[in-house]
Amino acid sequence: MKGVRHYPGFLALTLLCLVILYAPLAVVMAYSFNGSTSITEWGGFSLRWYGDVFTGPEAGRFGQAAWNSLTIALMAATAATLIATAAALAMVKGGRFRGRTASFALINLPLMVPEIVTAVALLIFFTTVGLTTGYGTILIAHVTFCIPFAYLPIAARLEGIEATFEQAARDLYASRAQAFRLILLPLMAPGLASGWLLAFIISLDDFIITNFVKGAGMETLPTAIFGSVKQGIKPNIMAISTLMLAVSVLFVTAAYLINRKGRQSP
Amino acid sequence: MAGQDDNWRPLVRPLLIPTWVVVGAFALLPVLLMAVYSFLTKEFRGGVIWDFTLAAYDQFFVTRGLFGDEPAQLEWTYISIFWRSLWQAGVCTILCLMVGFPTAWFIATRPAQTRGIWLFLITIPYWVNLLIRTVSLKFLIRDNGPLNESLMSIGLIDGPLPLVNTNLAVQLGLFYSYLPFMVLPIYAAVERYNFALSEAASDLYATRWTTLREIVLPVVKPGIIAGCILVFVPALGAFLAPDLLGGAKTFMIGSLIDEQFRGSQGNWPFGAAVSMILLTLVLVALLLHARAAGREGAR
Numbered sequence: 040m041k042g043v044r045h046y047p048g049f050l051a052l053t054l055l056c057l058v059i060l061y062a063p064l065a066v067v068m069a070y071s072f073n074g075s076t077s078i079t080e081w082g083g084f085s086l087r088w089y090g091d092v093f094t095g096p097e098a099g100r101f102g103q104a105a106w107n108s109l110t111i112a113l114m115a116a117t118a119a120t121l122i123a124t125a126a127a128l129a130m131v132k133g134g135r136f137r138g139r140t141a142s143f144a145l146i147n148l149p150l151m152v153p154e155i156v157t158a159v160a161l162l163i164f165f166t167t168v169g170l171t172t173g174y175g176t177i178l179i180a181h182v183t184f185c186i187p188f189a190y191l192p193i194a195a196r197l198e199g200i201e202a203t204f205e206q207a208a209r210d211l212y213a214s215r216a217q218a219f220r221l222i223l224l225p226l227m228a229p230g231l232a233s234g235w236l237l238a239f240i241i242s243l244d245d246f247i248i249t250n251f252v253k254g255a256g257m258e259t260l261p262t263a264i265f266g267s268v269k270q271g272i273k274p275n276i277m278a279i280s281t282l283m284l285a286v287s288v289l290f291v292t293a294a295y296l297i298n299r300k301g302r303q304s305p
Numbered sequence: 306m307a308g309q310d311d312n313w314r315p316l317v318r319p320l321l322i323p324t325w326v327v328v329g330a331f332a333l334l335p336v337l338l339m340a341v342y343s344f345l346t347k348e349f350r351g352g353v354i355w356d357f358t359l360a361a362y363d364q365f366f367v368t369r370g371l372f373g374d375e376p377a378q379l380e381w382t383y384i385s386i387f388w389r390s391l392w393q394a395g396v397c398t399i400l401c402l403m404v405g406f407p408t409a410w411f412i413a414t415r416p417a418q419t420r421g422i423w424l425f426l427i428t429i430p431y432w433v434n435l436l437i438r439t440v441s442l443k444f445l446i447r448d449n450g451p452l453n454e455s456l457m458s459i460g461l462i463d464g465p466l467p468l469v470n471t472n473l474a475v476q477l478g479l480f481y482s483y484l485p486f487m488v489l490p491i492y493a494a495v496e497r498y499n500f501a502l503s504e505a506a507s508d509l510y511a512t513r514w515t516t517l518r519e520i521v522l523p524v525v526k527p528g529i530i531a532g533c534i535l536v537f538v539p540a541l542g543a544f545l546a547p548d549l550l551g552g553a554k555t556f557m558i559g560s561l562i563d564e565q566f567r568g569s570q571g572n573w574p575f576g577a578a579v580s581m582i583l584l585t586l587v588l589v590a591l592l593l594h595a596r597a598a599g600r601e602g603a604r
Contacts, residue, residue: 142325157332159339244435
């Protein structure tokens with residue numbers, strides 16, 4: 040008897056869970072360093088497919104797609120963070136008001152509706168209002184579905200900041216704007232940073248919605264990878280996947296560390 | 306002080322306007338428009354004619370034979386695709402629960418310092434691109450892939466297991482995609498669980514498993530239900546797992562919808578109708594949850 044917290048077999052299932060989650064990723068990472076042209080045979084350790092990503096025959100296509108993905112994610116995350124910050128201030132600091140529940144439902148709407156439905160609805164919408172699908176429509180779609188992801192950490196952070204900090208500043212004759220700029224904003228910073236980072240990754244990762252609203256000839260990294268994978272998995276895809284995986288892990292680690300640091304300070 | 310705080314509160318409320326404009330225009334409005342589209346007439350080049358009709362829903366539910374001259378009967382083609390999706394999403398939810406609950410419990414009962422690291426390990430794969438994860442899984446389980454090769458080399462099987470293009474592969478893909486969604490809400494619930502309840506049960510000679518069934522599960526139920534919804538809803542509309550890991554026999558709702566918007570063969574009103582039916586199923590599931598949560602809260 041090891042107390043009420045311990046159940047036999049739970050550790051084994053947790054380890055199984057981790058093995059399931061990491062095994063496919065580990066295998067692809069390992070094979071991205073395969074020197075062979077065939078994905079089946081191991082041809083020794085080599086970086087040739089990483090070289091191929093930047094200089095190979097498909098480098099232009101994937102480079103353009105990566106650039107689109109990156110610029111869209113930067114802009115979408117920034118816009119979504121600004122909008123979500125404003126919304127979080129209103130929801131957390133606005134007290135009770137009519138339409139608060141409706142606003143909450145609206146912010147979370149992109150999380151409730153299945154992604155494929157959002158994708159179809161946006162395609163129909165853009166076609167009906169006569170917007171040419173392409174870079175612009177992808178950006179609009181990404182800003183929209185990034186809002187709830189940016190909102191969650193920002194609102195959580197804002198709720199954790201006690202009103203006394205601001206009140207103290209006000210008592211010392213700071214104006215509302217000064218109290219906001221000098222006290223509240225710095226305290227919110229970790230929430231803003233993790234909100235932005237999560238929105239950035241969500242935008243970078245999206246496939247289904249982008250695939251519907253991208254129009255012909257416009258590619259982001261996931262849609263370019265999908266198009267390539269439909270013809271079979273090639274070694275260069277594994278190198279690209281590993282690079283994207285590394286970027287995601289880097290960003291999530293940053294978000295995690297910033298958040299932890301934020302929780303330690305006030 | 307309080308007065309000073311109260312009268313500026315209305316001033317921050319307009320900060321919601323950008324959200325209303327953006328989400329209203331590019332999430333709510335499109336869904337409403339899609340509902341309208343599901344009642345329009347299909348144009349043969351993949352567009353629509355603004356004539357209101359129930360044709361799309363009729364096509365989904367009713368068949369009148371190959372030439373349209375037989376008595377109307379229930380059309381099973383699309384209903385069975387929905388049924389398969391519901392079944393796959395349901396099985397996925399149960400599997401995720403069976404692995405996710407013990408994992409969440411195990412992590413939540415670690416010392417505070419190590420909890421964060423375990424949780425971080427679970428969340429990392431969630432942030433890796435779903436497409437890349439699905440492709441990785443396909444690479445791992447394909448006929449001459451590493452999984453089959455290693456199983457054959459240790460002599461467990463003679464020939465490769467044909468995994469790709471089966472319902473099992475799709476199930477594995479769904480399970481793999483949404484497992485973290487199950488762990489996180491249950492973890493949050495278990496972390497708040499008061500272990501004194503378990504100790505009290507133990508003092509009254511309840512076995513550990515009785516305690517789990519009679520005390521723990523009812524208390525952390527909201528977390529379990531939240532996890533089930535977070536897995537079930539996206540699994541129901543999943544596109545990548547059935548598309549990349551499945552074949553023609555594993556067609557799910559996501560692929561059915563996708564097909565209706567591809568090129569001139571497409572049928573936009575029908576695709577919109579299928580999306581509406583999917584959305585209705587999801588909303589019903591969410592409403593049932595909200596009602597159950599409300600009843601729970603009232604008790």
